[in-house]
Amino acid sequence: MKNTFKTLAILFLLVYSSCKAQQMVQTPNDAHKLKINEQQFLNKPLKYLLNEIKPQIKTAFGTLDFPSYFSFRFIDSEEIKRRSLENNSLGLYVYVKEPIEWDFDKRTKGKEFLWTKEDVEKYGNLTVIRIRVIGKD
Amino acid sequence: MGKNTDGTITQAPMNNGSSQYLVLTNTSWLGAFAALHNHPENTPLASGDIYASVKLGVKNSSFTTTYILTNGEVYAIVVTDLAAAQAFVAEYPADHLPGYNPEFPEFIFNQLQVLVTPMGSSIEGKTAAIAFILDKYNAGITLFKQDSNGEFKLIKTLETTISDGSKTYNTINPCN
Numbered sequence: 001m002k003n004t005f006k007t008l009a010i011l012f013l014l015v016y017s018s019c020k021a022q023q024m025v026q027t028p029n030d031a032h033k034l035k036i037n038e039q040q041f042l043n044k045p046l047k048y049l050l051n052e053i054k055p056q057i058k059t060a061f062g063t064l065d066f067p068s069y070f071s072f073r074f075i076d077s078e079e080i081k082r083r084s085l086e087n088n089s090l091g092l093y094v095y096v097k098e099p100i101e102w103d104f105d106k107r108t109k110g111k112e113f114l115w116t117k118e119d120v121e122k123y124g125n126l127t128v129i130r131i132r133v134i135g136k137d
Numbered sequence: 138m139g140k141n142t143d144g145t146i147t148q149a150p151m152n153n154g155s156s157q158y159l160v161l162t163n164t165s166w167l168g169a170f171a172a173l174h175n176h177p178e179n180t181p182l183a184s185g186d187i188y189a190s191v192k193l194g195v196k197n198s199s200f201t202t203t204y205i206l207t208n209g210e211v212y213a214i215v216v217t218d219l220a221a222a223q224a225f226v227a228e229y230p231a232d233h234l235p236g237y238n239p240e241f242p243e244f245i246f247n248q249l250q251v252l253v254t255p256m257g258s259s260i261e262g263k264t265a266a267i268a269f270i271l272d273k274y275n276a277g278i279t280l281f282k283q284d285s286n287g288e289f290k291l292i293k294t295l296e297t298t299i300s301d302g303s304k305t306y307n308t309i310n311p312c313n
Contacts, residue, residue, distance in 0.1 A: 061258045064180050066238045077254045082303040086244075088251045095234075099178065104258040113254060130234055134247040 024052040028074035028137040031092045035133045046070075046096060047124030049131075060115035062102030067129060069095040074137055077113045090137045095130035096123075140168035162189075164196050171202035179208040181260040182267065184246075185238035187278060188231045190214045191222045208260055211283040221277025229274070245270060255306050256294075265308040269294035 024033050034041065034049065041049045059073040059080060072092040073080065080088060100123065104112055139147045149166040154174075162172045172193065176182075182205050193200040194216040203214040216222045231239035232246070240246055252266035268280040272294070281289035294308040 059254065061253060063258065063263075064178060065183055066180075067234070071250045071253070080251060080254045081305075082301070085248050085251055085304070088247070091247050091250050093246075093250070102258070104262075112258075132243070132246075134243045 023054045026054050028055050028090050031074075031090055032133050034092065035131050038131045041128045041131060044128055045125045046094060046128055047120060049094060049128055050120060050124065057115040059113045060119070061104070061113055062100035062123070064100050064102065067095045067097065068100035069093050069130075070100070070123070072115065087135070089135060091132075091134045093132040093134070094128055095132070096126040097129050098126050100126070138169070138171040138173065139166045140170055142168075162193060164193065164200065168199070169197060170199050171204060172200070173204035173206070176205060176207035179260070181207065181263040182212050182214065182280070183238060184231065184241045184267075186214055187241075187267070187271070187276075188226060188239050190216055190278065191219075191226050194219045194222060210260070211289075212264060213281040213283070213289050215279045215281065216277060217279050218277030221275055223277075225271075225274060225276035225278070245274075252306065255304075256308070261308075265292060265294045265306070268292040268308075269296070269306065 024037065025031050031053070034052065055074050057072045057074065058076040060070060062068065062070050070093070072094070073089050075083075075089050083089060108114075139149065141147055147167070149163040149169070152161050152163065154160040160174050163169070186203060186205060190203045193203065198219055201216050205212045205214070229242050229245050232242045233239045241249065249263075249266050249270055252269065253262060256262040256266050264280060264282070270276075271278045271280065280292045282292055283289050292308065294306050297305050297307065299305060
């Protein structure tokens with residue numbers, strides 16, 4: 001009996017910890033959950049939101065505007081070009097409080113739209129002020 | 138900018154912006170037909186500029202043109218068909234986060250973001266994408282860019298479907 005309780009307790013802890021560690025976005029279409037839970041990310045660093053995304057971001061770029069924002073997609077730029085303009089793919093747009101310094105011409109040729117570890121380092125501490133998620137994959 | 142009865146062009150006193158994006162336009166200037174503002178952070182022509190241009194036209198139908206200076210270039214937004222422009226903003230009203238620039242609504246915004254991939258995220262690329270979308274939805278608004286001779290040339294982007302079904306976009310460079 002004692003052993004059964006111990007086993008159940010360990011199982012419960014394992015399930016609980018694995019649920020807790022699971023990222024919010026498991027598939028691209030889960031990105032809508034970021035909008036649903038937007039309050040959780042507002043006024044927090046961008047890296048906190050990025051940590052909740054499991055699928056690879058395959059296309060990304062920043063736009064300097066008021067406010068500035070990042071555009072993220074889970075398909076690569078060649079796939080984007082193949083799809084229709086109107087129903088292309090899911091777009092995750094994350095607006096930040098600070099201006100974004102994003103120079104397209106200074107990015108590695110042929111890899112301009114890749115989201116890199118260096119990008120996470122450079123932009124990860126910018127403050128999220130709005131999330132928009134449009135469309136589906 | 139306005140025009141006197143004898144046709145001479147006049148210039149209203151300049152207004153300074155009260156925030157990063159808000160600059161009041163003098164709409165009561167005699168013969169007003171155009172406004173000019175700069176983007177000090179060298180940001181591209183944006184959705185906010187488009188909606189503001191239509192608003193000016195609605196107030197005064199002679200007010201057709203908004204000039205934008207950014208990154209050493211001059212662009213012009215011209216409302217060529219006010220009724221069509223009004224219909225466009227009614228169909229696609231701005232999505233506005235208080236305190237910030239108005240954005241295009243989701244349907245338009247998402248397409249513009251998709252177009253960055255084939256057109257690039259430079260000022261030229263993003264302006265060409267806006268010009269294409271305005272044309273596609275018959276917005277009654279045309280974009281121009283000033284060339285090295287001081288002439289304003291139409292920004293026109295052509296869409297071509299290639300054999301595998303994907304689309305390419307070719308913008309006629311106004312400065313060539």
